[in-house]
Amino acid sequence: MSGDTSSHLVLTDVVVTFNGFQAVNGLHMTVGKGELRCLIGPNGAGKTTALDTICGQTKPASGKIMFKGKSLNKLEEHQISRAGIGRKFQVPSVFRELTVRENLQVAYCKHTGVLANAFRFGRGQEADGLEKLAELVGLQGQLNTSAGHLSHGQTQWLEIALLLAQDPELILMDEPTAGMTVQETRKTADLFNRLKGRHTLIVVEHDMSFVKEIGEVISVMHQGRMLAEGTAQQIERNQEVREAYLGSGGITGA
Amino acid sequence: MSRRTAVQIAVYGIVCLAILLVPTFYDDAFVLNKYSRYLVLGILAIALSLSWGYTGILNLGQATSFGLGSYCMAMGLKLRTVPVHTGSAGLPDFMVWNNVDKLPWFWEPFNSMTFAIFAGIAVPVIFAVLLGWFIFRGRVTGVYVAIITLAVLVVVNLLIIDQQRFTGGFNGITDLAQLEIFGLTFDAYGSSSYYLIAVSLTFSLFFALAITKSKAGLILQAIRDQENRVRYFGYDVATFKMFSFAVSAGIAGLAGMLYTIVMEFASPTFLGVPLSLAIVIWCAVGGRQSLLGAMLGAIVVTGMQGALSESETFLDTWTLIMGFLFVVVVLFLPKGLAGAAEMLLDRIWPSAGNGNGRANKSTSRNTLPRKTEPAE
Numbered sequence A: 001m002s003g004d005t006s007s008h009l010v011l012t013d014v015v016v017t018f019n020g021f022q023a024v025n026g027l028h029m030t031v032g033k034g035e036l037r038c039l040i041g042p043n044g045a046g047k048t049t050a051l052d053t054i055c056g057q058t059k060p061a062s063g064k065i066m067f068k069g070k071s072l073n074k075l076e077e078h079q080i081s082r083a084g085i086g087r088k089f090q091v092p093s094v095f096r097e098l099t100v101r102e103n104l105q106v107a108y109c110k111h112t113g114v115l116a117n118a119f120r121f122g123r124g125q126e127a128d129g130l131e132k133l134a135e136l137v138g139l140q141g142q143l144n145t146s147a148g149h150l151s152h153g154q155t156q157w158l159e160i161a162l163l164l165a166q167d168p169e170l171i172l173m174d175e176p177t178a179g180m181t182v183q184e185t186r187k188t189a190d191l192f193n194r195l196k197g198r199h200t201l202i203v204v205e206h207d208m209s210f211v212k213e214i215g216e217v218i219s220v221m222h223q224g225r226m227l228a229e230g231t232a233q234q235i236e237r238n239q240e241v242r243e244a245y246l247g248s249g250g251i252t253g254a
Numbered sequence B: 001m002s003r004r005t006a007v008q009i010a011v012y013g014i015v016c017l018a019i020l021l022v023p024t025f026y027d028d029a030f031v032l033n034k035y036s037r038y039l040v041l042g043i044l045a046i047a048l049s050l051s052w053g054y055t056g057i058l059n060l061g062q063a064t065s066f067g068l069g070s071y072c073m074a075m076g077l078k079l080r081t082v083p084v085h086t087g088s089a090g091l092p093d094f095m096v097w098n099n100v101d102k103l104p105w106f107w108e109p110f111n112s113m114t115f116a117i118f119a120g121i122a123v124p125v126i127f128a129v130l131l132g133w134f135i136f137r138g139r140v141t142g143v144y145v146a147i148i149t150l151a152v153l154v155v156v157n158l159l160i161i162d163q164q165r166f167t168g169g170f171n172g173i174t175d176l177a178q179l180e181i182f183g184l185t186f187d188a189y190g191s192s193s194y195y196l197i198a199v200s201l202t203f204s205l206f207f208a209l210a211i212t213k214s215k216a217g218l219i220l221q222a223i224r225d226q227e228n229r230v231r232y233f234g235y236d237v238a239t240f241k242m243f244s245f246a247v248s249a250g251i252a253g254l255a256g257m258l259y260t261i262v263m264e265f266a267s268p269t270f271l272g273v274p275l276s277l278a279i280v281i282w283c284a285v286g287g288r289q290s291l292l293g294a295m296l297g298a299i300v301v302t303g304m305q306g307a308l309s310e311s312e313t314f315l316d317t318w319t320l321i322m323g324f325l326f327v328v329v330v331l332f333l334p335k336g337l338a339g340a341a342e343m344l345l346d347r348i349w350p351s352a353g354n355g356n357g358r359a360n361k362s363t364s365r366n367t368l369p370r371k372t373e374p375a376e
Helices: A047-055 A077-084 A100-107 A114-118 A126-136 A152-166 A182-195 A208-214 A232-237 A239-246 B003-025 B029-053 B062-078 B093-097 B113-137 B143-162 B191-213 B215-231 B237-263 B273-286 B291-310 B318-332 B336-348 B361-365
Strands: A007-018 A021-032 A036-040 A062-067 A085-088 A170-174 A200-204 A217-222 A225-230 B179-181 B184-186
Touching (some): A007 A047, A021 A225, A036 A182, A047 A077, A047 A085, A085 A152, A100 B215, A114 B215, A152 A182, A225 A232, B003 B029, B029 B191, B062 B143, B184 B191, B273 B318, B291 B336
Parallel strands (some): A170 A200
Antiparallel strands (some): B179 B184
């Protein structure tokens, strides 16, 4: 754990149950400001559920979730978002009937009130920024295409761009490289390395080479609990992790 | 302003201008009254297009707002009937027949016409905000919204019929004075009423267009598309939906007031299920995702209904013909006449940037097949 940075997000003893099944069972996690944390673990370990509880999609049965020293437990999704948390979903989740440009406009959410938006027209100064974002993710040629017409990889990029437009302090990424080519994965890694420091990131990922490329600290979840935390080398050497997840081949063999 | 928006504003303007010019060509009182009626229903369709087409709220009870607006106007005009036919206290006739001896407290403020006009919009809006608060805070979505709004419509309708002493019951409120504001008298069979309605229609259309073109309009469309995703950008979905629902109710209330002026009475049928469902059909035929389309859909469908039912040849078969046309539109034009027009325009003049609502050249190069949306 990086002790020198102030803790940004703290999960204490979080329990989530679905009809008696404990998806997350006493999870503890502390993420420092500006840290890029990778969350790995076998299927059903509760990684996505952990992200769901942070962003408010699922309410924990017990435990505390603190962000910047404030409790998120009682807040609704939009309030959590306003507090500075953004989320990318496992299944790319964009507005398929809107164009790429409109998607970005919606994601640019500095003003969230109804009336503040009812008198807001056209493009203004924010348009330039959004066009730059589209360029960053290689969608500058598709600005006027409806998002439903994009390929899977492009949709992934669009959702990443939406998060950048939203510009939250804490970004939760659920399998951002799923469906991407090797080159695209590398580009994502570059992007994440640039975001690190300015934003706090929690990335759920299965692609181990990607995790090793971006992650300083890796958290391993297993059966709803935190099994181990540490650098890639530490995790690789951890006997429990090997048994639960990685297999005898080590981190690269997974 | 994008080129697409500019073209759209021009088209909307031309249509409104054409509507405003009608009385210069026809001055037959009966025809003008008929056209006024169609235009009012066009306003009603604009209201539904805003909530259904742009926000995805299928409001089957749109006639609730329409009826409330209509009754507010009728109450105001009823108290202005000269002479008040029955009763020494100057009570409306149906109250005297029902043994009411004092004007009920909620009728009192309608002595002021300003209040009546204000209430015609405010009552539906407040009602919609309250109803919307329960529906959208409770995160009720999809078909359940349709069921609740329809049920509420039936309840309000029954309530009005049941409270005959205060509402005139089945008969509604009849024998109304003509509306007089700023020294102008709006005769149901004169061009003045037609102009009032045409101007209101223009105003409603551009007001709704401004909302859909604002960022709030964009967020409403995003809510229609993926309601849950919108929450994670910090927008309070329930508030945005209540806003759309309430604005839609306000426009429908305005339409209701105008309908009372044209019809010269208010009736529980204005809050009837048949009318409420007809609005959905108009929007579907015209294209619910286009305000102009929905409005023209209402005018065309009600116009055709009128023409077919009046002609001797189709006297027995006109409902069958209308039904057949609806089936054809729903099957082959999922985006209604407006969608078909845009597609056609895209074929003839691809550079207009009108294709499929939004796609431009880069889409046509895209190898993906163009997705046709299933009708909801």
